[in-house]
Amino acid sequence: MSRTLLVLLLTLCPLLADEAEKAKAAHARIAEITLSIDGSEDPAPAMPIGKQPQNYYAVLTNLRRAAADPELDAVLLKLGDYGVGWARLLEVRDALKGLRRSGKKVFVYKESYATPDLVLASVADRISLPESGSVFLPGIATESLYVRGLLEKLHLRFDVVHIGEYKSAGESFVRDTMSDELKQSLNPILDEFYASMVKTIAEGRGISEDAVKGAIDTGILNAKQAKAIGLVDRIEYEDQFREGVKAFFPERTLKIAKDYGRKKGMEIDPNNPMAALSVLMSLFAGSKEPELKGPKIAVVYCSGPITSGKSQYGWTGEVASMGSETIVKAIDTAREDGDVKAIVLRVNSPGGSGLASDMIWRAVERARAEKPVVASMGDVAASGGYFISMNSHAILAEPQTITGSIGVIGMMPNLDDFYPWIGVRPERLVRGKRAAALMTTKGLSDEDKEMLRSYMKDFYGDFVAKVAAGRGKTPAEIEPIARGRIWSGRDALKIGLVDRLGGLEDAIALARERAKLAPGDEVHILEMPKSGGPFEALSEMFGLHLRAGALLGLDAAALREVPLLGEALAKIAAARRMSADGVCAAMPELSDLAKVGGRGGR
Numbered sequence: 001m002s003r004t005l006l007v008l009l010l011t012l013c014p015l016l017a018d019e020a021e022k023a024k025a026a027h028a029r030i031a032e033i034t035l036s037i038d039g040s041e042d043p044a045p046a047m048p049i050g051k052q053p054q055n056y057y058a059v060l061t062n063l064r065r066a067a068a069d070p071e072l073d074a075v076l077l078k079l080g081d082y083g084v085g086w087a088r089l090l091e092v093r094d095a096l097k098g099l100r101r102s103g104k105k106v107f108v109y110k111e112s113y114a115t116p117d118l119v120l121a122s123v124a125d126r127i128s129l130p131e132s133g134s135v136f137l138p139g140i141a142t143e144s145l146y147v148r149g150l151l152e153k154l155h156l157r158f159d160v161v162h163i164g165e166y167k168s169a170g171e172s173f174v175r176d177t178m179s180d181e182l183k184q185s186l187n188p189i190l191d192e193f194y195a196s197m198v199k200t201i202a203e204g205r206g207i208s209e210d211a212v213k214g215a216i217d218t219g220i221l222n223a224k225q226a227k228a229i230g231l232v233d234r235i236e237y238e239d240q241f242r243e244g245v246k247a248f249f250p251e252r253t254l255k256i257a258k259d260y261g262r263k264k265g266m267e268i269d270p271n272n273p274m275a276a277l278s279v280l281m282s283l284f285a286g287s288k289e290p291e292l293k294g295p296k297i298a299v300v301y302c303s304g305p306i307t308s309g310k311s312q313y314g315w316t317g318e319v320a321s322m323g324s325e326t327i328v329k330a331i332d333t334a335r336e337d338g339d340v341k342a343i344v345l346r347v348n349s350p351g352g353s354g355l356a357s358d359m360i361w362r363a364v365e366r367a368r369a370e371k372p373v374v375a376s377m378g379d380v381a382a383s384g385g386y387f388i389s390m391n392s393h394a395i396l397a398e399p400q401t402i403t404g405s406i407g408v409i410g411m412m413p414n415l416d417d418f419y420p421w422i423g424v425r426p427e428r429l430v431r432g433k434r435a436a437a438l439m440t441t442k443g444l445s446d447e448d449k450e451m452l453r454s455y456m457k458d459f460y461g462d463f464v465a466k467v468a469a470g471r472g473k474t475p476a477e478i479e480p481i482a483r484g485r486i487w488s489g490r491d492a493l494k495i496g497l498v499d500r501l502g503g504l505e506d507a508i509a510l511a512r513e514r515a516k517l518a519p520g521d522e523v524h525i526l527e528m529p530k531s532g533g534p535f536e537a538l539s540e541m542f543g544l545h546l547r548a549g550a551l552l553g554l555d556a557a558a559l560r561e562v563p564l565l566g567e568a569l570a571k572i573a574a575a576r577r578m579s580a581d582g583v584c585a586a587m588p589e590l591s592d593l594a595k596v597g598g599r600g601g602r
Helices: 003-025 056-068 086-101 115-121 148-153 180-205 209-218 223-229 238-247 275-285 324-336 354-368 446-471 475-481 489-494 504-514 534-551 556-561 563-579
Strands: 027-037 074-082 105-109 126-129 134-137 141-143 157-163 219-222 253-257 296-303 319-323 340-349 351-353 373-382 394-397 402-404 408-414 486-488 524-528 584-586 599-601
Touching: 027 056, 027 086, 056 086, 056 504, 074 086, 074 115, 086 105, 086 115, 086 180, 086 373, 105 238, 115 134, 115 180, 126 238, 134 209, 134 223, 141 180, 148 157, 157 446, 180 209, 180 486, 180 489, 209 219, 209 223, 219 223, 296 319, 296 324, 296 504, 319 324, 324 340, 324 354, 324 524, 340 504, 351 354, 354 373, 354 446, 373 504, 394 489, 394 504, 402 489, 408 446, 446 475, 486 489
Parallel strands: 027 074, 027 253, 074 105, 105 126, 141 599, 296 340, 296 524, 340 373, 373 394, 373 402
Antiparallel strands: 134 219, 157 408, 351 584, 402 486, 408 584
16 A cells, blocks of 8 residues: 555545534434333243334343433433232333433323323323323222122032131122221332322323322313323423424434344345245244343243143233242252353242142252342232242342232032022042032041141241241241231331342342352343243143143033133132142232223232
8 A cells, every 4th residue: 555545545434424423413313112011020932023022121231221322412211011919010110210310301102191201201201192082090999799699599519628817809709898906017018109109100291299189189181281280291282292302303314223132023025935834834933032241130930820840821921820830940950050150030920839839949949058049029929929029138129029928728619509490419438527628519527627727827837938938037927927818018127027128130139149140241041931932822822721721521623612711710710729739828809900091900
């Protein structure tokens, strides 16, 4: 290369770099992020076409990535559907606050806002809605339907045995009104949720808490009312909203990155006759993720009601039930992997089978002997959900996490009056005094109930003892805060059931610290267990329907003709699997109470 040419290149390079910087400065780069959060946290199966589904951790990661993106100027936030409760909603809101702290502008437009929308949008620089839009802010309520009277009309009864006066999962079947114990459990939870909602919206919008309470008492506000109070900033249509965004960046051209951070499936050429075959082959082959090399932190998702056997998944990867066999295998795999330096149990479960919970507890016991184990509680980690968490080195919960419910319940349908009413007469031959004890065609005798109560007392005693051992306390210290009572995460911290307040990312950071990983080290997050692909999910669902149908003598053809019946029977089968373990450490109504959107049901 001649000296003249070299001098010319050295002269041009800075000029070209300056031109590139000027071109870059002439644009405002804006990310369009859609927040649509599925209630299931487990990694969703990769789809061969279209947008790839995101689990909860992927949503958080995408928001953190946007906050750290030096080329990003702003975010257009599109609010979708949420299958999460208060605890997880507020962790997502914290991630959105990170966008503001990083200097990014955040803009939100929606035609109408419900409570969770406003909780998330309250961190934005500008909130807009059209003049025909509304804000629905009804407050928080929980409702229990007491069906004893209806069951009596149908000649149906339930026999319920529980250990712990606050263990109220079955009371709606045997009572006409809510028990004082349940009210004592629920009222502090509702107070926590309500105070959190008021404070969060007030702080985010820079208005008084009294103004928010006034809006809640109004219930539905039109656009003018919402703007007058300060819940929204502008009344405008979407085209006007986008013009308003441009005004934030005068003399700059907007470059909008749609579906920021979302992976896409393969592109399909409609003119290619082999396109459909390629999709089909991808479905059968499943997704193959690159192998992660180097230190890892395993996040083991423990989602849904707890049952024995394998976890059950829906078509899009959502968890129908958490199987102990699946979770134990995931924990053991993480324990045996030398690259996994710590394990985070991410728990979102109202409980379930006591036996299955104990199997998972034992797997945690084995794992914690070899590496740090941190439990991260989401919306609900109660009863069996607490059981599987209590053996961790540290437990983190959000202030609004529903936890505790350390108790045991057993419930059996009593069809003794129902069968004669419909003209059915059971005849039984037995060998052994207890052979017919748990038959639904007869009620539980006093001796049967005492048999169950004795067994359940032993299980409850073991439950309390294991909580005490895990929390470094005595059973006498744990028993008064057990008895089946539920607590908010904030109260659980005060009474020693959890170690600190925090979300999933806080738990991962603590696991990293416990594993003594240096701040500068690259650490991979290994999410477990992986759900199967669409065909595997279809096979699982179909097989479950067949097993459920067999309970009532229905064949596969009948289930295919009435798919909703198959779904209902699948739930029956799952319940039968749970109750077959002999004891149920569950508080299933908590899943609904924890949901956002104004109301919870039990």
